[in-house]
Amino acid sequence: MKCPSCGKSLNPRAVRCTGCGTRLIRPSDKLARKMTAGRGLSLACGGLLVWLAVFLFFNDAMLFGTITAVAGAALLFLGKTMNRR
Numbered sequence: 001m002k003c004p005s006c007g008k009s010l011n012p013r014a015v016r017c018t019g020c021g022t023r024l025i026r027p028s029d030k031l032a033r034k035m036t037a038g039r040g041l042s043l044a045c046g047g048l049l050v051w052l053a054v055f056l057f058f059n060d061a062m063l064f065g066t067i068t069a070v071a072g073a074a075l076l077f078l079g080k081t082m083n084r085r
């Protein structure tokens with residue numbers, strides 16, 4: 001691979017450019033970080049929706065509660081299955 005700022009040829013496993021010191025970000029790293037962020041977000045939203053569903057059930061909003069519970073469970077499931085290789 002080549003350094004994006006100075007063009008020096010580098011070891012593909014290098015973390016920093018040996019010529020100019022630029023920190024190198026590989027596409028796979030970016031993707032992994034994005035996946036982790038997405039997973040955390042869907043888990044957080046799923047958890048929030050499940051709590052909202054419980055709240056709705058206690059307020060006799062069964063239909064909205066059911067929809068919210070299903071959506072929350074789907075998000076939690078999505079977050080748990082994500083990041084598995």
Ligand SMILES: [Zn+2]
Pocket residue numbers: 003004005006007008017018019020021022
């Ligand atoms: Zn460089």
